[in-house]
Amino acid sequence: MDSDVQTYVSSHSDDEGYAGRIEVVTGPSGRRRWPEHVKAAMVLETYRDGVSVADVARRYDVSAPQLHAWRRAARDGLLPMPDDDALGLVPVLVSGDGGSRRDGGAGDSGAIEIKVDDVRILVPSTFDPGHLARVISAVRDAS
Incomplete structure (x- = not known):
């Protein structure tokens, strides 16, 4: 019982x-x-x-x-x-480069950069959040 x-x-x-x-x-x-x-x-x-x-x-x-x-x-x-x-928040680092892009991409206004260990993920503003979660999970599992 x-x-x-x-x-x-x-x-x-x-x-x-x-x-x-x-x-x-x-x-x-x-x-x-x-x-x-x-x-x-x-x-x-x-x-x-x-x-x-x-x-x-x-x-x-x-x-x-x-x-x-x-x-x-x-x-x-x-x-x-x-x-x-x-449950935690993602740490955010705001760079002081005034939003200029090093690689010269013009179509990515509003894009964010996410670093997971040694992997850099550049995410455009139109990216699907559900797919982004799967990408980050895969990167974490691989590293």
């Missing part, structure tokens, strides 16, 4: 040896305790594109405010997460 399910048995008879009618009620009782790895999995799921906190909360039968509290705990470092990069 699951650790978060308790069974209650009530007897409606004072006579010893005969229970009469027995009522068994099962289900979650009171506060549930979620293991840290389950909380972390739920929090990571809320950071996926197109997924809302309310959807994840409904799927796991958790209140949305509770899930927001776990997200805050993860950002503050109080909830151990398996992948710290999922």
Whole structure:
């Protein structure tokens, strides 16, 4: 039987040896305790594109405010997460070259440069964010 399910048995008879009618009620009782790895999995799921906190909360039968509290705990470092990069911000370095391009490309106004280890990725402003995430993941896995 699951650790978060308790069974209650009530007897409606004072006579010893005969229970009469027995009522068994099962289900979650009171506060549930979620293991840290389950909380972390739920929090990571809320950071996926197109997924809302309310959807994840409904799927796991958790209140949305509770899930927001776990997200805050993860950002503050109080909830151990398996992948710290999922919650952190990307460090940005603004160069002082006034936006001039070294390679002379004219059509890339608004482009950004991302460095992952020793790999330089030049991203035009019209690039698909989902595809960029896959590119960065592939570069990380390869390095």
